[in-house]
Amino acid sequence: MRQVTAKPKALTNAPFHYCPGCTHGIIHRLLAETLDEFGLTENAIGIASVGCSVFAYDYFNCDMQQAAHGRAPAVATGIKRVRPQNFVFTYQGDGDLGSIGIGETIHAANRGENITIIFVNNAVYGMTGGQMAPTTLLGQKSSTTPTGRSIGEHGYPLPVSELLQALPGAAYVARTTVTSPSQIRITKRALAQAFQAQIQGRGLGLVEILSTCPVNWHMDPVEALTFINEEMVAQFPLGVFKDFDEEVARDGK
Amino acid sequence: MTTNAAKLMKGNEAIAEAAIRAGCQAYFGYPITPQNEIPDYMAKWLPKAGGVFLQAESELAAINMVYGAAGAGSRVMTSSSSPGISLMQEGLSYIACAELPCVVINMVRSGPGLGGILPAQSDYFQAVKGGGHGDYKLLVLAPATVQEAVDITYASFQLAEKYRNPVMILGDGLLGQMMESVTLPKVESPPSPPDWATTGRQKGKPRIINSLYIEGDVMEKRNQHIFAKYAHMAEDEVRFEKYHTDGARLLVAAYGSTARIAKTAIDRARAEGIPVGLFRPISLYPFPNDALRKAAAEARVVLTLEMSMGQMVDDVRLSLEGRVPVVFYGRTGGVVPTPKEILKELHRVWENRA
Ligand SMILES: Cc1ncc(C[n+]2csc(CCOP(=O)(O)OP(=O)(O)O)c2C)c(N)n1
Ligand code: SF4
Numbered sequence: 001m002r003q004v005t006a007k008p009k010a011l012t013n014a015p016f017h018y019c020p021g022c023t024h025g026i027i028h029r030l031l032a033e034t035l036d037e038f039g040l041t042e043n044a045i046g047i048a049s050v051g052c053s054v055f056a057y058d059y060f061n062c063d064m065q066q067a068a069h070g071r072a073p074a075v076a077t078g079i080k081r082v083r084p085q086n087f088v089f090t091y092q093g094d095g096d097l098g099s100i101g102i103g104e105t106i107h108a109a110n111r112g113e114n115i116t117i118i119f120v121n122n123a124v125y126g127m128t129g130g131q132m133a134p135t136t137l138l139g140q141k142s143s144t145t146p147t148g149r150s151i152g153e154h155g156y157p158l159p160v161s162e163l164l165q166a167l168p169g170a171a172y173v174a175r176t177t178v179t180s181p182s183q184i185r186i187t188k189r190a191l192a193q194a195f196q197a198q199i200q201g202r203g204l205g206l207v208e209i210l211s212t213c214p215v216n217w218h219m220d221p222v223e224a225l226t227f228i229n230e231e232m233v234a235q236f237p238l239g240v241f242k243d244f245d246e247e248v249a250r251d252g253k
Numbered sequence: 254m255t256t257n258a259a260k261l262m263k264g265n266e267a268i269a270e271a272a273i274r275a276g277c278q279a280y281f282g283y284p285i286t287p288q289n290e291i292p293d294y295m296a297k298w299l300p301k302a303g304g305v306f307l308q309a310e311s312e313l314a315a316i317n318m319v320y321g322a323a324g325a326g327s328r329v330m331t332s333s334s335s336p337g338i339s340l341m342q343e344g345l346s347y348i349a350c351a352e353l354p355c356v357v358i359n360m361v362r363s364g365p366g367l368g369g370i371l372p373a374q375s376d377y378f379q380a381v382k383g384g385g386h387g388d389y390k391l392l393v394l395a396p397a398t399v400q401e402a403v404d405i406t407y408a409s410f411q412l413a414e415k416y417r418n419p420v421m422i423l424g425d426g427l428l429g430q431m432m433e434s435v436t437l438p439k440v441e442s443p444p445s446p447p448d449w450a451t452t453g454r455q456k457g458k459p460r461i462i463n464s465l466y467i468e469g470d471v472m473e474k475r476n477q478h479i480f481a482k483y484a485h486m487a488e489d490e491v492r493f494e495k496y497h498t499d500g501a502r503l504l505v506a507a508y509g510s511t512a513r514i515a516k517t518a519i520d521r522a523r524a525e526g527i528p529v530g531l532f533r534p535i536s537l538y539p540f541p542n543d544a545l546r547k548a549a550a551e552a553r554v555v556l557t558l559e560m561s562m563g564q565m566v567d568d569v570r571l572s573l574e575g576r577v578p579v580v581f582y583g584r585t586g587g588v589v590p591t592p593k594e595i596l597k598e599l600h601r602v603w604e605n606r607a
Contacts, residue, residue, distance in 0.1 A: 065325075067320070068343055
């Protein structure tokens with residue numbers, strides 16, 4: 001028998017604690033595969049943020065630091081500046097990156113820090129029980145928007161990738177999802193290109209991945225995938241927003 | 254490169270130079286008066302010494318850059334003043350729990366709020382009681398002269414590494430702006446990153462820098478472990494100066510710039526026949542409890558002088574455990590007491606002693 005797949009070396013044997021149907025797990029795997037494929041698992045320094053993925057430091061089989069809520073890009077900056085020879089990545093949720101840490105995110109991108117950000121957008125605060133996130137959709141119910149998010153009260157869903165696209169220091173910005181095998185392959189390619197941005201010293205690479213939170217969306221896993229494909233993608237269009245390597249951007253389309 | 258000749262230097266610049274000579278590899282900070290000469294000096298000279306200088310977008314970011322660099326095994330520091338140090342409290346709490354070494358210079362200015370840019374000592378509590386959330390302390394050292402600031406800065410990196418805990422150097426605008434003659438220490442090279450640092454695991458096990466302990470008993474053990482280090486500090490790192498304390502019947506307790514001003518007043522008071530001495534804590538945490546008790550053994554009264562509404566005076570009272578009456582005199586808001594007004598206060602306290 002031929003082995004066609006195996007657990008990536010960049011993942012430890014610790015079992016994930018994620019809820020059934022949560023796509024944090026798929027994203028972990030894709031990131032781990034990419035680390036392995038680039039031969040970076042032994043060199044990488046990862047930063048876990050505050051959110052459901054806080055225990056990422058137990059799951060990735062590389063050196064890890066756990067950062068305060070929103071501060072991962074600053075922590076990554078500190079590491080990368082003193083150890084430019086290491087591959088440095090952060091793994092952050094939308095509350096972490098888009099709300100409390102939006103300042104650190106924008107400035108790290110604007111400085112063109114050679115770091116890679118994996119940004120998991122699930123439109124809610126997962127860990128604290130489904131409160132409104134900056135990315136919560138208009139009309140979407142959350143525990144702190146019980147009648148749905150409204151423009152008048154809460155403003156608009158925050159388009160992080162579109163914002164960062166404007167910054168010259170951001171070398172690669174893409175939004176993807178993991179709701180189907182083909183989307184998973186696209187996400188993997190995006191991760192590879194975000195890695196390349198850092199490896200080639202081009203600046204900050206960020207992949208925003210639309211992800212499920214079935215528990216706090218009060219949906220079953222299949223409904224959650226459909227919610228992404230039908231509702232989230234309408235608000236947060238998928239695609240490559242910026243690519244330091246213009247040719248790759250053209251060929252990729 | 255080693256120069257032992259005395260040089261005239263501003264406090265802030267002397268501190269920056271001492272840090273570079275101590276092998277500081279990285280500086281992250283955000284501008285704020287009265288310490289701007291530190292980042293300015295670092296921006297110019299640290300890269301020339303092979304180090305990293307980066308102006309952060311805020312003190313929040315700066316202290317988290319310090320966290321990252323320290324976790325990656327780099328000798329790292331930041332500097333700020335009161336409002337900026339307030340913003341760093343979250344990061345300091347994480348750094349203390351994750352057991353990372355770093356040096357923080359705090360050139361205290363008046364507060365609360367935006368306060369003013371004049372010298373003050375009103376952040377004593379914040380410095381010595383932890384400052385951020387949770388059970389932790391900083392090792393806090395308070396120099397009174399530029400030379401002492403140089404020596405303390407130079408030693409502080411190794412102290413931070415010895416205890417894997419942040420060291421705070423607590424100064425004030427006077428110390429930072431004052432020009433004095435200093436002898437600079439020799440240039441030291443930083444050690445290679447320790448085993449626990451995240452430098453890429455290579456063939457080894459992953460290293461994790463973390464402050465999350467979800468189980469109560471594990472978090473409790475962590476706190477006990479951290480406090481065992483503080484008990485060691487209390488044994489080995491207590492620093493203080495005694496000035497005419499033998500036989501002193503009136504003992505002044507003061508630190509930093511205030512202690513320096515008090516000395517002038519004490520000299521005059523002694524010439525006028527008041528048996529007064531000065532006890533100057535240099536390590537504010539760990540506080541020199543035993544030494545203060547001994548110095549106050551023959552005192553009828555202890556006068557604590559501060560540029561605040563009264564903060565260290567609480568620790569003085571705790572040390573003396575009611576053995577001697579403790580009174581307080583302070584100026585605040587950026588007002589620096591003059592030797593003349595302190596002399597007046599010495600007379601008043603001495604004449605009203607029990
Ligand atoms: C300073 C601070 N504020 C608030 C919290 C509480 N908190 C923990 S996780 C979280 C939200 C995380 O949401 P997100 O980043 O979207 O990640 P998710 O859990 O959805 O994966 C909050 C607010 C905290 N830990 N620290
Ligand atoms: S709460 Fe939501 S984001 Fe968190 S693990 Fe569960 S499904 Fe995933």
